Amino acid sequence: MSTKVLILGAGFGGLAAALEFDKAMKSRPDLEVTLIDRENHFLFTPMLHEVAAGELEPTSIVIPIRKALKRVKFYSCDATRIDLEKRQAVVCHGYHYHGHDLRYDHLLVGMGSIITSFFGLPGVESQALTMKSLADAVRLRNRMISNLEEAESECSTVDKQPLLTFVVAGGGFAGVETMAGMRDFIHAALPHFPSLSWRQIRLVLVHPGKTILTELGVELGTYAQEKLAARGVEIRSESRVAAFEGADVCLTDGTCIVCLGNCREVVLVLFFQFMFSIPDQRLSTGRYGFSFFEAR
Numbered sequence: 443m444s445t446k447v448l449i450l451g452a453g454f455g456g457l458a459a460a461l462e463f464d465k466a467m468k469s470r471p472d473l474e475v476t477l478i479d480r481e482n483h484f485l486f487t488p489m490l491h492e493v494a495a496g497e498l499e500p501t502s503i504v505i506p507i508r509k510a511l512k513r514v515k516f517y518s519c520d521a522t523r524i525d526l527e528k529r530q531a532v533v534c535h536g537y538h539y540h541g542h543d544l545r546y547d548h549l550l551v552g553m554g555s556i557i558t559s560f561f562g563l564p565g566v567e568s569q570a571l572t573m574k575s576l577a578d579a580v581r582l583r584n585r586m587i588s589n590l591e592e593a594e595s596e597c598s599t600v601d602k603q604p605l606l607t608f609v610v611a612g613g614g615f616a617g618v619e620t621m622a623g624m625r626d627f628i629h630a631a632l633p634h635f636p637s638l639s640w641r642q643i644r645l646v647l648v649h650p651g652k653t654i655l656t657e658l659g660v661e662l663g664t665y666a667q668e669k670l671a672a673r674g675v676e677i678r679s680e681s682r683v684a685a686f687e688g689a690d691v692c693l694t695d696g697t698c699i700v701c702l703g704n705c706r707e708v709v710l711v712l713f714f715q716f717m718f719s720i721p722d723q724r725l726s727t728g729r730y731g732f733s734f735f736e737a738r
């Protein structure tokens with residue numbers, strides 16, 4: 443009789459496990475391993491910002507799961523329920539979203555941090571775009587382009603400044619990389635928008651600590667901070683985003699970043715990394731639970 447192993451999630455953890463099983467199954471015909479993920483590709487999240495910044499095409503940071511595995515069975519499904527007593531999981535898929543019961547002897551759960559927590563900050567959940575998937579990265583890139591297009595157009599009745607203001611909250615690795623990528627993307631695009639100038643662009647990085655990139659220590663953090671500042675990024679250290687109300691991104695220091703125009707028309711993109719701004723017990727919701735916000 444075969445031993446059934448079920449792996450839910452083909453992210454960093456799940457796919458690594460599946461690859462090991464795939465090798466082991468060469469000499470273990472008694473193993474039957476099944477991998478489930480709602481996507482049929484593995485996403486290399488550390489390079490997600492490069493897609494947002496237009497430096498890489500989306501296909502450059504994904505691996506088709508089916509291609510990576512020889513012996514492990516893969517189904518692209520949503521895992522919706524686990525019955526520990528019966529040792530089975532319910533997975534759903536297809537245009538009609540029908541369900542299947544998958545029995546297992548051993549279960550590995552590697553579904554990452556599925557739910558983004560918005561920590562109850564006013565206006566955040568309703569206006570946030572998360573930054574966890576390829577779609578999120580493409581959305582940010584599209585947002586930058588459409589903001590520039592809108593600001594460029596002569597007939598636009600919208601106040602231009604908010605369209606050209608981009609706020610990143612959280613100066614950890616991902617926040618800094620994203621801000622730098624956005625800066626380079628906008629800087630390279632601007633010559634093609636003749637009515638816009640670099641002076642109009644406002645890029646703000648909000649960070650709770652004294653210096654960004656806390657993981658690298660003060661010296662390197664200060665160095666990175668100076669480099670970003672020299673390239674036109676405004677660093678708002680020792681501050682956090684407290685709310686996103688109307689068109690205003692309000693910080694804990696009492697200031698608001700963009701308070702211009704009619705908030706129904708103003709579009710503001712805010713990248714928010716909660717890494718340093720949340721109490722410890724909330725870290726379980728995902729170390730990289732950051733999001734983009736836009737006023738609608």
Ligand SMILES: Cc1cc2nc3c(=O)[nH]c(=O)nc-3n(C[C@H](O)[C@H](O)[C@H](O)COP(=O)(O)OP(=O)(O)OC[C@H]3O[C@@H](n4cnc5c(N)ncnc54)[C@H](O)[C@@H]3O)c2cc1C
Binds near residue numbers: 452479487519520556
């Ligand atoms: C933008 C970004 C940049 C990052 N940069 C770094 C970095 O530079 N260095 C670093 O160490 N970490 C980085 N991280 C964090 C890193 O991606 C995570 O720590 C890591 O992905 C966690 O691995 P995991 O296997 O637990 O989950 P994940 O890799 O998130 O995988 C979870 C998988 O489960 C699938 N899934 C979820 N729910 C279901 C369901 N119900 N049914 C079916 N499938 C489901 C998802 O589609 C996904 O494929 C970054 C994260 C992000 C978002």
